[in-house]
Amino acid sequence: VRTGTPEVVFAAGKTPAETVACLAGLLAAGVRPAWATRVDDTTAAAIRERWPEAVVGGQARCAVVGPLPDPVGEVLVLTAGTSDGPVAAEVVATLAACGVGARRVDDVGVAGIHRVLAVVPDLAAADAVVVVAGMDGALPSVVAGLTDRLVVAVPTSVGYGAAFEGLAALLTMLTACAPGVLVVNIDNGFGAGVAAARIVRSSSGGPPAQR
Amino acid sequence: VRTGTPEVVFAAGKTPAETVACLAGLLAAGVRPAWATRVDDTTAAAIRERWPEAVVGGQARCAVVGPLPDPVGEVLVLTAGTSDGPVAAEVVATLAACGVGARRVDDVGVAGIHRVLAVVPDLAAADAVVVVAGMDGALPSVVAGLTDRLVVAVPTSVGYGAAFEGLAALLTMLTACAPGVLVVNIDNGFGAGVAAARIVRSSSGGPPAQR
Amino acid sequence: VRTGTPEVVFAAGKTPAETVACLAGLLAAGVRPAWATRVDDTTAAAIRERWPEAVVGGQARCAVVGPLPDPVGEVLVLTAGTSDGPVAAEVVATLAACGVGARRVDDVGVAGIHRVLAVVPDLAAADAVVVVAGMDGALPSVVAGLTDRLVVAVPTSVGYGAAFEGLAALLTMLTACAPGVLVVNIDNGFGAGVAAARIVRSSSGGPPAQR
Amino acid sequence: VRTGTPEVVFAAGKTPAETVACLAGLLAAGVRPAWATRVDDTTAAAIRERWPEAVVGGQARCAVVGPLPDPVGEVLVLTAGTSDGPVAAEVVATLAACGVGARRVDDVGVAGIHRVLAVVPDLAAADAVVVVAGMDGALPSVVAGLTDRLVVAVPTSVGYGAAFEGLAALLTMLTACAPGVLVVNIDNGFGAGVAAARIVRSSSGGPPAQR
Amino acid sequence: VRTGTPEVVFAAGKTPAETVACLAGLLAAGVRPAWATRVDDTTAAAIRERWPEAVVGGQARCAVVGPLPDPVGEVLVLTAGTSDGPVAAEVVATLAACGVGARRVDDVGVAGIHRVLAVVPDLAAADAVVVVAGMDGALPSVVAGLTDRLVVAVPTSVGYGAAFEGLAALLTMLTACAPGVLVVNIDNGFGAGVAAARIVRSSSGGPPAQR
Amino acid sequence: VRTGTPEVVFAAGKTPAETVACLAGLLAAGVRPAWATRVDDTTAAAIRERWPEAVVGGQARCAVVGPLPDPVGEVLVLTAGTSDGPVAAEVVATLAACGVGARRVDDVGVAGIHRVLAVVPDLAAADAVVVVAGMDGALPSVVAGLTDRLVVAVPTSVGYGAAFEGLAALLTMLTACAPGVLVVNIDNGFGAGVAAARIVRSSSGGPPAQR
Amino acid sequence: VRTGTPEVVFAAGKTPAETVACLAGLLAAGVRPAWATRVDDTTAAAIRERWPEAVVGGQARCAVVGPLPDPVGEVLVLTAGTSDGPVAAEVVATLAACGVGARRVDDVGVAGIHRVLAVVPDLAAADAVVVVAGMDGALPSVVAGLTDRLVVAVPTSVGYGAAFEGLAALLTMLTACAPGVLVVNIDNGFGAGVAAARIVRSSSGGPPAQR
Amino acid sequence: VRTGTPEVVFAAGKTPAETVACLAGLLAAGVRPAWATRVDDTTAAAIRERWPEAVVGGQARCAVVGPLPDPVGEVLVLTAGTSDGPVAAEVVATLAACGVGARRVDDVGVAGIHRVLAVVPDLAAADAVVVVAGMDGALPSVVAGLTDRLVVAVPTSVGYGAAFEGLAALLTMLTACAPGVLVVNIDNGFGAGVAAARIVRSSSGGPPAQR
Numbered sequence A, B, C, D, E, F, G, H: 001v002r003t004g005t006p007e008v009v010f011a012a013g014k015t016p017a018e019t020v021a022c023l024a025g026l027l028a029a030g031v032r033p034a035w036a037t038r039v040d041d042t043t044a045a046a047i048r049e050r051w052p053e054a055v056v057g058g059q060a061r062c063a064v065v066g067p068l069p070d071p072v073g074e075v076l077v078l079t080a081g082t083s084d085g086p087v088a089a090e091v092v093a094t095l096a097a098c099g100v101g102a103r104r105v106d107d108v109g110v111a112g113i114h115r116v117l118a119v120v121p122d123l124a125a126a127d128a129v130v131v132v133a134g135m136d137g138a139l140p141s142v143v144a145g146l147t148d149r150l151v152v153a154v155p156t157s158v159g160y161g162a163a164f165e166g167l168a169a170l171l172t173m174l175t176a177c178a179p180g181v182l183v184v185n186i187d188n189g190f191g192a193g194v195a196a197a198r199i200v201r202s203s204s205g206g207p208p209a210q211r
């Protein structure tokens, strides 16, 4: 595994049987944990039936078969609103699978700026920050002005009308006035988690998990 | 003048002679002040030559011929960055022509949130707020969470790349999480000024200027 | 409640249990009325079961728990077509929850200009105007030429083809030739209602409701 | 000339020499008048030098060599604003070259609805109507509700920001609530003129000009 | 009925009961025929139950209550492919309700150019032409080069991928190289039918139907 | 040269000195001919000064230093209009540099379908067809229905308004109803020429030029 | 069959009965094999019932009635990811119906570049290459740099967020840095197959199948 | 300086005098070095005149007044093509101003994959990677599959047609199949440099420069 990132099954658009087969293949190849994202309820059930010990489903829609690595470091995961929760959960699940710790604080949208200011101590304590926001996607612009940590910004498809399925938040984050904001695809909690894990592991000096 | 808003000459795309003729026509009809926006340097010179007493040009690219009404009330005009200045100047010039006072505070972008917090007392003192911002356009989202005044948001074409000539800021403002944000066209300082003037005049109980 | 706007639950994308919990939290914090928008049938039922006295559902898809404030002033709410009704109903419900009166006139699209002209007396009597329109979104351009009141324009997703889910109406309203038009997000009756309420309350001199 | 429409030279993107050569070719083939659109100043000069009797340039940016047919019928050409003038002039020049009469009324934008109502008698007298409008492009929606004539709508690139070079007006016209509105390309005064000429000639029963 | 076009109920987004009520209102007001478009199966059933003699449903998804006017003239309605049928049927139904005759030839897409050439005699015989096409939308460009009749072009949402729900066909038609092409909204068979009926009625000199 | 395609200098965005240096480098490496595309006038002069024997400039904006290979086969290059000429010239120059023959027929837009039909014998004689078209981009749809040769379609940025700098033509070509149409980037005559050369060389069995 | 490409039924948007009727018509006209694409399960069942010997369904969603021609040559069909499988299967089925051989290698996305390099021998052995990729659509850029064969690139709608239903992959392929890449519509495996078959048949010198 | 990132003057849209004043202000406040980006030739001259010792201009269009910090670590900066050079130069200049070392390798576009493979040892030696690419923007997808370092991807506006001023490359990078790719705005070499510097400084354990 050249890149130090766990091989992960992207279950969206796969049948439950296909996802189970992919996970079985990874396990047979010695990958621990074997892991899938975008797992719907039927697929979750199929995985649970095959591996009763698997950690499956939940808000993160992930399935993990096999023991998680012990976590190092801490990534602060912020959401602007409650509806951004599933994407934030995918970030946290990804961090866990990569052996990195996470602390999640929800619903700190910029319309209530004092709640944002309240997380300044958390920012100082974190190794990296992931900010998840839909609608106007303004939170990373504010957070990046409050920290010298890297800010990984995840636009979400939360919203309606001129939110255009996450496009508004994506453009906001790409044009954020504060430097230090790096952007991933809309709803891509997995990609944000992998990136944040790399930041933590490079700064903690340890080797990447799951080689 | 049915709508209580001064008849204004939009000089963009008109020759200097055409703009001068339009202003002369308004003055002949008794309009005071007669007024033009988007005045370039050549047109400004032509106006100055015809009416030496006119207030012409400057950052606002406006020309006003005739005495300004005495101002009532106060609108707070905020910019996110220095480059948003010309649009903010058009807002202020429009307010002046409508007989409304203005207070302008520049460069309070959300990346420096403490500068935004410093204007909270100004927000409390204002009758209405106009927020001018390009790039990510995030400032109105934060300001609207700090005040019960109406926030008129003006996206600007400042920025590059994914700012898409003001589209990013426009979408941000339309999807602002805080209610109380109302949006005008990109770079439309004139429209924002007219709207803010109506808010002030309706709340101060006085009649609209220049009937 | 710093901004004078009631804390409101956005029920879209929340489970019925989550929305009920949010409302209960607001009520426990002393908010009167507690209020949710974008309430679907299942959520409406859950709210009714918990608070039999709640005003729930209807065309506005809102739920209000607790007594409404006595209304002050009057906002004129116009629709271009019958299909814009649900968004206009959300405006009216929002005004009611903010303690502001409303008068609604439907189906005055610009293709029947004499019906638009018939509301001129209503415009003169109103403290502010909200115009709700889909398809070509042309109604605010006409209305703003007939009044010196502020016009809050709400584009709707009504239409097909080149209406592009409300984009056509949104662009029309942003480029309206008459000044005094301020725009909110597509289908955002809530935002328009909050803004109109602020206009009325500031002009009536009274304090915002529900502090 | 199978389609009854004069062969026309589109001078944009051609050198003056190329346009002169194209016109000479048409004249050699017996076409009367020979005709070019989108003629810039240099090309206009080249045409005038070659054919001193040509009618060249003006707001319409057209050049016509040879006698115009006697006009039949009348098309009403309306503009929403002064800046739409060049496109309306192209419509009128095209009608003239097709042997159809025109009556032009300018600056009847919907923000001044009483000016629109003032053209109702002109609408009744016309064989067809061409409406030229930029910015919000709302005028055809209103006009089509006031007449049983066909309305040919020409969006223009006049405007800024969310006008998006004529896109806003184009979408407005395509989604006009009143039926009977037919749309041509942005700034396409030539196409609108040809179409209107066909309507008039088919209704007047006469043969198309210039076979 | 100022514009000579029948008042029509747009049933999309209305409940069956609402559409029935609208039709009943038109009938009570003396409109003959009363008419609805975009009628789905449930609404069709409701109309049939109320007015057993109504002509309801079919590919055109229209419902007509009351006798049709005797048809005058003939509009040629062409489709590029089989899948464009429902939109063409809406055109034909609209023409019938307006008292205009129609002749429909299907599946003459430009990829089989000899089938297009085969309709040249039909073009000569027609009073106006409506061309319905999805995917590349190229048919009107070819047809307009073969006739001196007006061509009303209707882009359809038929296609996938870069057809972008009819946008590709719409842009093709707006930029058609042959003049004489006029465009309506995507899938707007109703609008095309009304326009074509006006052309025929103005050229046949008769009064519009159903005043 | 692994791919059998000549290494080519893309001169756009390079200074004349940089382009000359790139060409010199290729020649030093034994490449014959050395070749550049998108050569403006200044760069053309610099190349001519350095290599007086170079074939430089012309409508194709290409520069070729060194002898051209003897041409094999024949590609038919069609344009819809005169303004598509420069792109067609780039196709022909590219074919020449790749050692493939070309036959060019201009101005066969679909609005004059009989001119298109006149090239049917040329289609039969060609090894491959390149179709260059702007505006509606409809020509490849028709041509592909008339031949069993591959059709390489090149959209051009010719046009205005809804042509959107070549986007309309691009979408048309991607959704062409006739199979056998393959598309390259807007204005990419170079890419079309390389592809057509490969088709000819693979069918003539010979080896690619300039290994 | 002028173009040497089998007449094919596009079953999407047709009822099972319509598709069966189209196939029966082709068979009655002597076409062998008769063939349909985009066949859903119900239509597949209807075809199987009518022609029990038909090859129907599978990942390719195609139905073929009648014997396949003996295959000549070989096209290499590559996919970037597992989810691109159905489109690749449509390519292979189309090649089979055109009498051309195929070799398919899956899941060689550029993120695992060594898997791409492993197909270099397959590239050398192929007559043409079809590359199927969604998400970033980067595979054709790499493949075209490794071969002198033509590369037919098929963007797929696989992905989410900024993949915008295949738009991201489409733009990538159109701007691929390596020349020799030709692009078809999103998900258009049929068009890619027809084009690749023409390349093979022209290079093998044989006549097109199924005249 | 709360965020550990140097205060930088964005000179685009500022007059030379304004930029000089901003730099003077930073120097007066003790900032070392004071620094500006997007410096055009006139502004560069004005800076050189005021501070003859300044490092000004060059491909990076940056100006630095005052001594650079000693560099720590190393960031690998890759470009896909020669034309991406100015953006890469801005990355390198930014790293230098932040006190971080850089190694730049140019022209390793994916069409020549062996040149990409040649940088694998450089990837292993780097603390972070910045990839700068226009046109198809495919390079980050390949690079991220070859390293466990974070990849900061910078789309550039290099290209034409469907490159849409950098949009094609931006979408490619956002949908890159390999995880570990983080994206900044089009042409935003400054933002990429700041982010890469933070990664290096956090992993080298040292404090951020220029507090």
Ligand SMILES: Nc1ncnc2c1ncn2[C@@H]1O[C@H](COP(=O)(O)O)[C@@H](O)[C@H]1O
Residues within 6 Å of the ligand: A006, A007, A008, A009, A010, A011, A037, A038, A188, A189, A190, A191, G081, G082, G083, H177, H178, H179
């Ligand atoms: N939620 C996700 N979003 C984006 N990429 C993902 C996600 N989950 C997995 N992937 C990527 O998809 C690859 C597997 O795709 P597949 O072979 O189709 O299962 C993994 O190596 C990951 O890089």
Ligand SMILES: Nc1ncnc2c1ncn2[C@@H]1O[C@H](COP(=O)(O)O)[C@@H](O)[C@H]1O
Residues within 6 Å of the ligand: C081, C082, C083, D177, D178, D179, E007, E008, E009, E010, E011, E022, E037, E038, E188, E189, E190, E191
């Ligand atoms: N299929 C259709 N497409 C576009 N507009 C329609 C259609 N059918 C009816 N209309 C228009 O919609 C108006 C009625 O809308 P409504 O009042 O909502 O029933 C009619 O006056 C027609 O102008």
Ligand SMILES: Nc1ncnc2c1ncn2[C@@H]1O[C@H](COP(=O)(O)O)[C@@H](O)[C@H]1O
Residues within 6 Å of the ligand: F006, F007, F008, F009, F010, F011, F022, F037, F038, F188, F189, F190, F191, G177, G178, G179, H081, H082, H083
């Ligand atoms: N007109 C053109 N359009 C697209 N690509 C081109 C063109 N001319 C040259 N190229 C490509 O650009 C590459 C050279 O780019 P450069 O290294 O910047 O000179 C060549 O190998 C060609 O593949």
Ligand SMILES: Nc1ncnc2c1ncn2[C@@H]1O[C@H](COP(=O)(O)O)[C@@H](O)[C@H]1O
Residues within 6 Å of the ligand: E081, E082, E083, F177, F178, F179, G006, G007, G008, G009, G010, G011, G022, G036, G037, G038, G188, G189, G190, G191
């Ligand atoms: N999967 C497909 N994608 C694109 N075009 C197709 C496809 N299948 C068939 N076609 C085309 O559609 C035409 C038949 O359309 P139809 O007459 O509607 O059945 C055929 O001649 C093919 O050129």
Ligand SMILES: [Mg+2]
Residues within 6 Å of the ligand: A080, A081, A082, A107, A109
């Ligand atoms: Mg919240």
Ligand SMILES: [Mg+2]
Residues within 6 Å of the ligand: B080, B081, B082, B107, B108, B109
């Ligand atoms: Mg600032």
Ligand SMILES: [Mg+2]
Residues within 6 Å of the ligand: C080, C081, C082, C107, C109
């Ligand atoms: Mg109505």
Ligand SMILES: [Mg+2]
Residues within 6 Å of the ligand: D080, D081, D082, D107, D109
């Ligand atoms: Mg006017």
Ligand SMILES: [Mg+2]
Residues within 6 Å of the ligand: E080, E081, E082, E107, E109
């Ligand atoms: Mg067909």
Ligand SMILES: [Mg+2]
Residues within 6 Å of the ligand: F080, F081, F082, F107, F108, F109
């Ligand atoms: Mg021509």
Ligand SMILES: [Mg+2]
Residues within 6 Å of the ligand: G080, G081, G082, G107, G109
């Ligand atoms: Mg894979």
Ligand SMILES: [Mg+2]
Residues within 6 Å of the ligand: H080, H081, H082, H107, H109
């Ligand atoms: Mg290169």
